[in-house]
Amino acid sequence: MVGVLYGVYTAPTKPDPADTVVTTSNDVTRYLAARLPAPSPDVPPAITIPTGLYITLVESTGPYTVEVSGQIWQRYADNLPKGLSRGIFIPNAKEQPTLKEVYREKRNNEELIGWSFHATLREAFDYSRYPMDRHQIRLRMWHP
Numbered sequence: 001m002v003g004v005l006y007g008v009y010t011a012p013t014k015p016d017p018a019d020t021v022v023t024t025s026n027d028v029t030r031y032l033a034a035r036l037p038a039p040s041p042d043v044p045p046a047i048t049i050p051t052g053l054y055i056t057l058v059e060s061t062g063p064y065t066v067e068v069s070g071q072i073w074q075r076y077a078d079n080l081p082k083g084l085s086r087g088i089f090i091p092n093a094k095e096q097p098t099l100k101e102v103y104r105e106k107r108n109n110e111e112l113i114g115w116s117f118h119a120t121l122r123e124a125f126d127y128s129r130y131p132m133d134r135h136q137i138r139l140r141m142w143h144p
Contacts, residue, residue, distance in 0.1 A: 016136065019136075032046075032048060047080060047081075047084070049074050049075065049076060049080075049143065050074065050075040051072065051073070051074045051075075051088070051141065052072070052073045052074075053070060053071075053072055053139070053141075054070050054071045054072075055068060055069075055070040055139075056069050056070045056071070057069040057070070058137060061120070063125065063127070064122060064123055064124065064125055065094075065120060065121070065122060065123070066120070066121045066123055066137055067118065067119070067120055067121075068118070068119050068120075068121055068137070068139060069116070069117065069118040069119075070116070070117060071102065071114055071115065071116050071117070072088060072099070072114070072115050072117055072141075073112060073113065073114040073115075074086065074087075074088075074112075074113055075107075075110045075111070075112050076110060076111045076112075076113070077109060077110045078109045078110060078111070079109070085143070085144050086113060087099050087115070087144050088141045088142065088143070088144065089141070089142040089143065089144045090119050090121070090139065090140060090141060090142075091140050091142060092121050092122055092123070092138065092139075092140055093119040093120060093121055093122075094119075094120040094121070094122055095120065096119075097117045097118055097119040098117075099115035099116075099117050100115060100116045100117070101113065101114070101115055102114045102115060102116050119139075121137065121138075121139065123135070123137060123138070
């Protein structure tokens with residue numbers, strides 16, 4: 001019986017069917033092509049900003065609260081509109097994190113900026129399967 005429980009508990013989690021998992025640049029291209037509006041004279045083209053995320057810490061600090069720390073990088077092409085703000089907005093954060101710039105460098109025709117961050121997220125976890133439950137943390141990022 002212990003072996004069965006161990007096997008169930010350590011089984012890799014499957015993505016939620018409602019989620020879209022993107023792990024490669026081809027996945028991102030397909031995802032955006034399916035969701036961005038088609039170009040038209042009435043609508044300006046969408047601006048995409050390549051963004052990466054490296055999580056260094058995830059800590060549960062309450063039944064519906066999670067602390068997350070890590071680094072975020074973004075690449076801003078030189079042809080983007082002047083005055084376009086830099087950074088991210090995390091809609092499910094209790095308070096917006098202060099991004100601490102770690103590096104900024106010019107590469108070819110773009111600017112690469114990296115920040116460290118720490119955010120407290122509010123999540124709606126379901127504890128109905130406790131103690132065999134698993135929780136998915138969603139770190140949503142929007143442009144400010």
